[in-house]
Amino acid sequence: MSARDDSTAAARWRRLVTGRLAELDCLSPRAGSLSGSFWDGGRAERYAKHTRITDAGKDPFLRRLRRVTDASSSAIDVGAGTGRYALALASGVGQVTAVEPSAAMLAVLRSQAEQLQVANVATVQATWEDADVSRADVAFSSFVLALVPHAGPFLEKLDASARRRVLLYLGAFSADAVLDPLWRHFHDVPRAPAPTYLDALAVLRELGIEPTAKVVEIPNDRRFESIADAVEHYRDALLLTDTAAVRRELEELLGAWLLGRKGALRSPLRTAAAAILEWRPRH
Numbered sequence: 024m025s026a027r028d029d030s031t032a033a034a035r036w037r038r039l040v041t042g043r044l045a046e047l048d049c050l051s052p053r054a055g056s057l058s059g060s061f062w063d064g065g066r067a068e069r070y071a072k073h074t075r076i077t078d079a080g081k082d083p084f085l086r087r088l089r090r091v092t093d094a095s096s097s098a099i100d101v102g103a104g105t106g107r108y109a110l111a112l113a114s115g116v117g118q119v120t121a122v123e124p125s126a127a128m129l130a131v132l133r134s135q136a137e138q139l140q141v142a143n144v145a146t147v148q149a150t151w152e153d154a155d156v157s158r159a160d161v162a163f164s165s166f167v168l169a170l171v172p173h174a175g176p177f178l179e180k181l182d183a184s185a186r187r188r189v190l191l192y193l194g195a196f197s198a199d200a201v202l203d204p205l206w207r208h209f210h211d212v213p214r215a216p217a218p219t220y221l222d223a224l225a226v227l228r229e230l231g232i233e234p235t236a237k238v239v240e241i242p243n244d245r246r247f248e249s250i251a252d253a254v255e256h257y258r259d260a261l262l263l264t265d266t267a268a269v270r271r272e273l274e275e276l277l278g279a280w281l282l283g284r285k286g287a288l289r290s291p292l293r294t295a296a297a298a299i300l301e302w303r304p305r306h
C-alpha cells in the first residue's frame with residue numbers, strides 16, 4: 024500500500040486509487056491495465072450485457088443527461104466504455120464524442136452503434152488525459168474517475184472541455200460493503216478502501232468547483248443464469264484464484280445468499296446508490 028499522504032484532497036484521492044490498483048495488481052497480476060487489456064478476453068462483452076439500460080426512463084443519469092441537452096447539443100462521454108450513455112443519448116442530441124482507451128470496449132461500442140443505426144457518435148481511442156477533442160456543450164464521465172489516480176488534471180480538462188455543463192457519475196454505496204464479509208472470509212484482511220463521491224467532492228472544491236450532488240438509486244437488474252455464473256462473477260469481483268476449492272466454497276456461500284431460481288438468480292439488493300455531481304464550467 025502507498026504511504027499515507029492526506030495533506031490535500033487530491034493527495035488522499037491519489038493514495039486511495041493507487042492503493043486499490045496495487046491490490047488488484049497483487050491479487051490478479053495478469054488482470055492488465057484498467058484503461059486497456061483488463062477489458063479484453065470477453066470482459067467488455069460481459070460488461071455491456073450487465074450494464075445494458077433496460078428502461079431508459081428509469082436510469083437516473085440518462086434522465087439527467089437528457090434534461091441538460093437538446094437536439095442541437097454536442098456532448099463528450101469520457102471513458103465511454105461500451106457506450107451505454109453515449110448511444111442512449113445520441114438520438115436526442117446533435118453529436119456525441121465517445122473517448123475510450125480500451126480497444127475491446129470500443130469494439131463493442133462500435134458494433135452496438137451499427138446495430139442501432141446510430142450515426143452521430145464519433146469515437147476517439149485515447150485516455151482522457153491524452154485525448155485531443157474539441158469542446159462540447161456538455162462533458163460527462165460515468166464510473167471512470169475512481170480508476171484515475173491524478174483526479175485534478177482529469178477534472179480540470181473535463182471542466183475546460185464543456186461550454187455549458189459537466190456531469191460526473193460515481194458509486195455512492197460501495198459494492199465493497201456488500202462483498203466485505205466474503206472478501207474477509209477469503210483474504211483474511213479488509214479490502215483496500217476505494218475513494219467515494221465525497222472524496223471527489225473534496226477534490227473538486229480544492230479546484231474551486233462547487234458542484235451540486237444528488238444521490239440516486241440504480242435498479243439492480245443483474246440476473247445469473249446459474250449458480251456457476253454467479254460463482255464466476257463473484258470470484259472475479261473478489262479477485263480470487265480459480266481453483267475447485269474456491270468455487271466450491273463460493274457456491275456454498277452464494278447458495279445461501281442469492282434469491283430466485285435457476286435462470287434468474289439475483290442478489291437480495293434491489294438497488295445500489297450512485298451520486299451525480301454536476302456543475303457549470305468555470306470559464
Ligand SMILES: C[S@@+](CC[C@H](N)C(=O)[O-])C[C@H]1O[C@@H](n2cnc3c(N)ncnc32)[C@H](O)[C@@H]1O
Nearest residue numbers: 057058102103104107125128150151165166167
Ligand atoms: C467501469 S467502465 C465505465 C464505462 C462507461 N462510462 C459506463 O458507465 O458504462 C470504466 C471505463 O473507463 C475507461 N478508462 C479508464 N481509465 C481512463 C482514462 N484515464 N481516460 C478515459 N477512460 C478511462 C476504461 O477503459 C473503461 O471503459
